[in-house]
Amino acid sequence: MDETKGSPSTSFGSPVLDKMVQRLKSTSDPKRRYEYVIWLGKKLPQLSQEDISESIKVKGCVSQVYVKGELSNGLISWKGFSDALITKGLLSLLILGLGNMTPEDILEIDESFIGETGLNKSLTPSRSNGFLNIFLNMKSQAQKLSKNPSSLQNKS
Numbered sequence: 670m671d672e673t674k675g676s677p678s679t680s681f682g683s684p685v686l687d688k689m690v691q692r693l694k695s696t697s698d699p700k701r702r703y704e705y706v707i708w709l710g711k712k713l714p715q716l717s718q719e720d721i722s723e724s725i726k727v728k729g730c731v732s733q734v735y736v737k738g739e740l741s742n743g744l745i746s747w748k749g750f751s752d753a754l755i756t757k758g759l760l761s762l763l764i765l766g767l768g769n770m771t772p773e774d775i776l777e778i779d780e781s782f783i784g785e786t787g788l789n790k791s792l793t794p795s796r797s798n799g800f801l802n803i804f805l806n807m808k809s810q811a812q813k814l815s816k817n818p819s820s821l822q823n824k825s
Contacts, residue, residue: 681782682774686766690785699791703755706788710758712765716750727806730799732756736764738810744769745811755792759800767807772815780804 727734732753738745747764751757789797
């Protein structure tokens with residue numbers, strides 16, 4: 670609902686991420702949360718087969734998860750792949766929520782937003798851990814891109 674107080678403590682550094690967190694937080698029904706996550710998964714910007722490599726594989730996920738950030742005009746855009754429906758949705762949430770941000774802005778985002786979604790109440794421990802690992806992988810890539818903008822770029 671738009672009647673929220675909108676306090677600064679609910680901002681995680683990305684308006685898109687804030688909106689998705691609020692949407693997930695606003696329902697207490699785990700089924701509705703899963704439906705939203707699955708819907709997000711359908712919006713996932715896909716990696717091409719040739720982009721999938723061990724260097725962008727997310728470690729610590731039961732599913733196969735790959736995420737790649739590319740820096741253009743100072744902003745990171747993300748693409749990803751997951752072989753599992755729920756994980757694909759979690760990956761999409763992060764890709765959309767952290768997209769078109771500077772590496773420095775991404776590095777400022779605290780993982781506390783994950784708890785605010787309420788997903789930790791309905792996800793299995795391995796999925797919750799995978800969600801965190803995807804986020805940490807993306808922060809690591811943002812760190813590398815902030816220091817060396819060409820470090821994760823495609824060789825063209």
